Amino acid sequence: MSITTVPKPIAGTSSFLDDRLGAGNFLKRNLRKIFPDHWSFLLGEIALYSFIVLLLTGTFLTFFFKPSMGEVPYEGSYEPLQGIMMSEAYASSLHISFDVRGGLLMRQMHHWAALLFIGGMMVHSLRVFFTGAYRKPRELNWLIGVLLLTLALFEGLTGYSLPDDLLSGAGLRITEGVAISLPLVGTWITFFLFGGEYPGEDVISRFYSLHILLIPGILLALITAHLILMWVQKHTQMPGKGRTNENVVGAPFYPAFMVKAGAYTMFTFGVIALLGAFAQINPIWLFGPYTPADISAGSQPDFYMGFLEGSLRLMPAWEINIAGFTLPMSVLIPALVPMGIIMTGLALYPFIEQWVTGDRREHHIADRPRNNPHRTSIGMAAVTFYGVLWLLGANDELASFFHISLNATTYVGRVLVFLGPAIAYYITYRICLGLQRSDAAVIGHGVESGVIKRLPTGEYIEVHVPPNPGIEAHMRGKAPVPMLPGADGDGDGERNGVPPKQLRGPLGRLRVKMSRAYGGEKIPLDDGHGHGEEHAAIGSGEDRSLTH
Amino acid sequence: MTDNNHDIEQPEGRVPKRVIGTPSPATGTSVLGGDERPGDRGVPGVVPQSEETARKGERIAAFCFLLTLLGGIAFIVSYVVFQVGDIDSARTSNVALGGSLALALLSMAAGMVVWVRLVMPKYNMVQERHTMASDGQTREYVTETFKHGVDESGFVKRPLLRRTLLLAAAPLGLVPLVVLRDLGPRYSDFPEKLRHTVWGEKTKNGKPRRLVVEGTGAPIRAADFNSPGGILSVVPEGYEHDLNALAKATLILLKFRPEELKSGTNLNWTHDGIVAYSKICTHVGCPAALYEQTTHHILCPCHQSTFDAADGAKVIFGPAARPLPQLPIAVDEEGFLVATADFAVPPGPSFWERGDAEATVRENGGHA
Ligand code: HEM
Ligand code: FES
Numbered sequence: 001m002s003i004t005t006v007p008k009p010i011a012g013t014s015s016f017l018d019d020r021l022g023a024g025n026f027l028k029r030n031l032r033k034i035f036p037d038h039w040s041f042l043l044g045e046i047a048l049y050s051f052i053v054l055l056l057t058g059t060f061l062t063f064f065f066k067p068s069m070g071e072v073p074y075e076g077s078y079e080p081l082q083g084i085m086m087s088e089a090y091a092s093s094l095h096i097s098f099d100v101r102g103g104l105l106m107r108q109m110h111h112w113a114a115l116l117f118i119g120g121m122m123v124h125s126l127r128v129f130f131t132g133a134y135r136k137p138r139e140l141n142w143l144i145g146v147l148l149l150t151l152a153l154f155e156g157l158t159g160y161s162l163p164d165d166l167l168s169g170a171g172l173r174i175t176e177g178v179a180i181s182l183p184l185v186g187t188w189i190t191f192f193l194f195g196g197e198y199p200g201e202d203v204i205s206r207f208y209s210l211h212i213l214l215i216p217g218i219l220l221a222l223i224t225a226h227l228i229l230m231w232v233q234k235h236t237q238m239p240g241k242g243r244t245n246e247n248v249v250g251a252p253f254y255p256a257f258m259v260k261a262g263a264y265t266m267f268t269f270g271v272i273a274l275l276g277a278f279a280q281i282n283p284i285w286l287f288g289p290y291t292p293a294d295i296s297a298g299s300q301p302d303f304y305m306g307f308l309e310g311s312l313r314l315m316p317a318w319e320i321n322i323a324g325f326t327l328p329m330s331v332l333i334p335a336l337v338p339m340g341i342i343m344t345g346l347a348l349y350p351f352i353e354q355w356v357t358g359d360r361r362e363h364h365i366a367d368r369p370r371n372n373p374h375r376t377s378i379g380m381a382a383v384t385f386y387g388v389l390w391l392l393g394a395n396d397e398l399a400s401f402f403h404i405s406l407n408a409t410t411y412v413g414r415v416l417v418f419l420g421p422a423i424a425y426y427i428t429y430r431i432c433l434g435l436q437r438s439d440a441a442v443i444g445h446g447v448e449s450g451v452i453k454r455l456p457t458g459e460y461i462e463v464h465v466p467p468n469p470g471i472e473a474h475m476r477g478k479a480p481v482p483m484l485p486g487a488d489g490d491g492d493g494e495r496n497g498v499p500p501k502q503l504r505g506p507l508g509r510l511r512v513k514m515s516r517a518y519g520g521e522k523i524p525l526d527d528g529h530g531h532g533e534e535h536a537a538i539g540s541g542e543d544r545s546l547t548h
Numbered sequence: 549m550t551d552n553n554h555d556i557e558q559p560e561g562r563v564p565k566r567v568i569g570t571p572s573p574a575t576g577t578s579v580l581g582g583d584e585r586p587g588d589r590g591v592p593g594v595v596p597q598s599e600e601t602a603r604k605g606e607r608i609a610a611f612c613f614l615l616t617l618l619g620g621i622a623f624i625v626s627y628v629v630f631q632v633g634d635i636d637s638a639r640t641s642n643v644a645l646g647g648s649l650a651l652a653l654l655s656m657a658a659g660m661v662v663w664v665r666l667v668m669p670k671y672n673m674v675q676e677r678h679t680m681a682s683d684g685q686t687r688e689y690v691t692e693t694f695k696h697g698v699d700e701s702g703f704v705k706r707p708l709l710r711r712t713l714l715l716a717a718a719p720l721g722l723v724p725l726v727v728l729r730d731l732g733p734r735y736s737d738f739p740e741k742l743r744h745t746v747w748g749e750k751t752k753n754g755k756p757r758r759l760v761v762e763g764t765g766a767p768i769r770a771a772d773f774n775s776p777g778g779i780l781s782v783v784p785e786g787y788e789h790d791l792n793a794l795a796k797a798t799l800i801l802l803k804f805r806p807e808e809l810k811s812g813t814n815l816n817w818t819h820d821g822i823v824a825y826s827k828i829c830t831h832v833g834c835p836a837a838l839y840e841q842t843t844h845h846i847l848c849p850c851h852q853s854t855f856d857a858a859d860g861a862k863v864i865f866g867p868a869a870r871p872l873p874q875l876p877i878a879v880d881e882e883g884f885l886v887a888t889a890d891f892a893v894p895p896g897p898s899f900w901e902r903g904d905a906e907a908t909v910r911e912n913g914g915h916a
Contacts, residue, residue, distance in 0.1 A: 032673075032675075033675070034673050034674070034675040071789070077632075077633045077634050078634070078635060079634070085789060097638060098632060098633065098634065098635065098638045099632060099633060100632070101627055101630070101631070101632050101641060101645070102627065102641075102645050103632075104632075104638050104639075104641070104642045105641075105642050105645050105646045105649075108642070108646075109646075137680040170834060170850065173795075173832070173833050173834055174832050174833070174834065174850060176832075176833060176897075177831065177832020177833040177834075177896075177897040178832055180897055180898075180899045181832070181897060181898055181899065182900070183900050184900055185900075186899050186900050187738040187739065187742070187899050187900060187901060188732070188735070188738070191732040191733060191737075191738050192728070192731040192732035193731075193732075194732075195731060195732060195733075196732065196733050196741075196792075197741055197742075197792050197795070197796075198792070198795050198833075199791050199792065199795060200792065233680065234675075234677060242592060242674065245677070246676060246677050247674050247675060247676050247677055248674070248675045248676075248677060249592070249672060249673070249674050249675075250671070250672075250673065251671035251672075251673065252671060252673055255668060256664055256668050256671055259660050259663055259664050259668070260660075260661075260664050262660055263656075263657045263658075263659075263660035263661045263663075263664065264657070265657075266653045266654070266656040266657035266660065267653075267654065267657035269653045270649075270650050270652075270653030270654035270656075270657055271650075271654075273646050273649040273650035273653055274646070274647075274650040274654070276642075276646045277642060277643050277645070277646020277647045277649070277650055278643065278646065278647070285635070290791075291791060291794060292791055292794050292795035292798065292828070292833075292835065293762055293781065293783060293794045293798040293827065293835055294762075294781070294835055294837065295834055295835045295837050295849055295850070296849075297837070297838060297849045299849065299850075309851075312831075312832070312850075312851045312867060313851040313852060313866075313867070314867075315867045316867065317853075317863055317866065317867055317868060317869040318869060319869035319870065319898060321903060321904035321907075324901075324903040324904075325900055325901065325902075325903060326898045326899065326900060326901075326902040326903055326904070327900075328869065328897070328898035328899075329869075330831070330867040330868070330869055331831065331832055331867070331897070331898070334867070362679055362680065364677055395852075396849075396852065406852060407852075407865055410852070410865075410866075
């Protein structure tokens with residue numbers, strides 16, 4: 001049953017719009033835009049739809065929330081706190097929780113969506129990193145992504161402080177302690193932020209403007225730019241049959257991708273609603289109003305702040321006094337260095353990689369992580385660094401759970417934060433090469449079919465069959481990691497003639513060395529292994545091809 | 549074991565385990581080679597669903613959408629039926645509202661997935677990509693146009709125009725910064741404010757300020773605070789609810805046997821084995837609220853800085869770099885504990901202008 005005439009409302013609207021906007025041309029180009037399919041491409045969408053939930057639930061909350069630090073006696077319906085003095089912010093958050101129908105749901109959904117938003121962004125950026133999807137022409141979108149991630153941390157921090165309960169106040173106090181430790185500008189920043197001394201009477205309303213207007217506005221603009229760039233540059237695709245650097249293979253935007261995206265939106269919304277209904281989060285009524293004199297033991301920040309908490313905990317005491325001025329290094333280093341390493345590292349990686357490989361071509365086929373082992377290992381080292389800090393952010397929980405001494409967890413953490421990334425690098429590198437070898441084996445020798453055959457000589461062999469063409473194409477999508485022109489070949493580049501000018505000098509030589517280590521083909525796909533030893537070689541991590 | 553794959557016909561129905569990292573068999577492919585069927589990932593085209601599948605899909609999707617309808621109605625009904633007003637009713641309402649909303653949203657999602665998968669055709673369409681860069685001619689045109697524009701505008705040729713414009717923009721650009729100045733007080737106030745607490749101020753009637761118990765506001769009679777190992781959280785009289793004052797002036801009060809106190813503690817500032825330390829951690833300012841009686845350790849729950857209370861609250865573990873400042877205390881004529889002076893050094897987290905206040909105190913023999 002195909003329709004022969006377009007229904008009137010659709011035809012009418014589209015000609016109305018076309019007459020006024022020339023929408024037809026745009027639609028002609030874009031209705032059947034092709035979107036490739038892979039589960040990992042959905043990770044960014046989680047973040048996107050969670051952001052929409054944040055906007056919707058957050059707007060609801062603003063209708064009832066009072067961003068004021070004026071002290072009032074609590075007169076709402078939560079008995080344990082009745083008559084207690086508290087800020088209007090806290091009182092109104094309690095009001096939302098107990099006296100507004102759907103208020104508790106909106107608060108809990110807002111908080112869960114915030115976790116999903118940031119978590120989704122983190123996993124999405126890992127996908128982009130490990131598949132090399134940040135390469136030319138997508139560097140700008142990568143930078144927008146890094147900015148989004150950083151801003152989201154601040155958005156979460158300001159939001160977490162709004163309800164002004166004892167737990168959120170502890171977070172605010174730490175924020176203040178860190179800000180005031182900054183050399184030269186620390187006291188300025190804190191006195192300006194708090195309108196005077198901590199805690200003052202202004203910070204909640206100032207955070208409120210940041211949280212509901214300024215930062216979401218910037219986030220929205222950046223997200224829009226992110227999506228437009230994605231649309232214009234088209235999605236990357238996984239290697240596979242019929243997929244090249246010059247095409248996109250998949251389903252059209254209209255109608256298939258549109259409905260799929262709709263389904264995914266509904267799914268994300270639904271999961272957040274489910275969490276908001278059944279998984280309690282931030283039960284602020286249990287914590288009581290904020291006072292700088294008290295704290296509840298075992299208080300934990302939201303997960304995305306855990307790595308900062310961990311690095312503050314790990315740092316040994318260190319303070320420098322010079323010429324009457326103070327540098328509290330045991331605050332400055334843990335608060336700035338890990339975040340700086342991670343964010344700057346993320347932002348610069350595409351450009352450093354380009355510098356090392358000399359690769360200026362466009363890339364639209366995603367790398368399988370194994371096929372660029374150094375990148376994957378660097379990524380895993382960074383993940384481990386972050387992970388150790390994050391775990392140490394809960395070292396008191398770890399210590400009591402495993403019945404070990406608290407101080408021991410700190411000492412172990414101090415070592416692990418350096419050792420862990422190195423080990424992760426080494427192991428990941430080996431795993432990548434192992435996986436490359438097993439790909440080479442599949443291509444070179446076929447797949448074990450599970451059928452055992454007896455040869456006339458009496459020997460038993462397992463029958464190998466050629467791999468499915470789709471999978472073979474997926475594997476053959478591998479390309480050597482690019483290298484500087486002067487860097488390939490054995491030995492030092494100089495032997496292959498005089499290197500270009502920018503590769504001379506110490507920096508140039510370092511660049512060539514790095515390029516040689518980073519680039520090239522570690523395990524060629526069609527490398528014929530000797531029979532018999534093949535299976536021992538796969539995945540054994542045996543170091544035949546480690547080039548450095 | 550040989551890579552012997554020519555003379556053997558393909559085994560049927562045997563699907564070996566998948567190769568790690570390749571698409572899963574669930575997407576319609578197995579690792580083994582085989583005939584390409586239309587609808588396979590590899591073959592370009594649009595393959596319609598059989599009418600049978602499509603009809604099945606329609607029925608399932610319709611069922612899901614009806615569930616969404618039910619969920620939506622249930623939400624509205626729950627909103628009307630379940631009133632809130634205390635913790636239990638708020639919880640009930642929350643579960644009813646959230647549960648019905650989740651039902652509506654998730655079944656809508658399920659219905660749409662079925663719609664795409666079973667009713668719409670299988671797509672494997674190919675679209676060409678073009679390099680992002682425009683062609684040389686276009687670039688040249690843009691460069692030329694740009695140069696023309698520069699010439700026509702006179703921006704380069706007429707320096708007076710250019711320079712006055714840039715000059716004029718400078719103060720204008722500073723305006724947004726300048727108007728932010730009143731976010732904070734005068735700079736000369738900052739370090740001074742951070743160095744003093746309300747313990748240094750006398751009360752209205754000119755008497756030293758009493759220590760009162762946090763929460764109850766009761767003054768503390770030294771004779772009553774007499775069991776060694778005792779601990780109290782203490783705030784300044786008259787400032788029990790002033791958060792700004794509390795952020796610097798909150799204390800922990802501890803009672804020791806005289807022989808337990810070590811040299812780090814200034815005995816002149818104690819009264820009968822009672823010692824008062826700032827409760828505000830010298831790391832980043834959390835209240836150092838945990839106390840272990842047997843070891844005399846004060847522990848800050850935030851980053852676990854540990855202070856030895858018997859020895860001037862010096863740091864024995866963790867990121868805090870300085871001891872918790874000790875407050876000089878004594879008793880007034882009625883026997884209540886009072887502060888005899890402010891802290892000799894600024895309490896709380898370090899800041900740029902702080903300097904090594906402890907060293908100054910040592911040099912001056914115990915005075916700021
Ligand atoms: C963009 C529009 C947004 C608006 C209008 C908004 C509004 C609000 C309001 C009014 C509160 C106080 C809630 C309460 O009473 O508990 C709040 C809390 C919060 N917001 Fe937002 N928000 C928005 C976006 C975000 C985003 C993008 C994030 C995360 C990255 C976020 C994270 C938080 C958090 C963690 C809380 C504390 C919630 C709680 O205590 O349960 N918000 N937000
Ligand atoms: S604030 Fe006390 S250890 Fe960090």
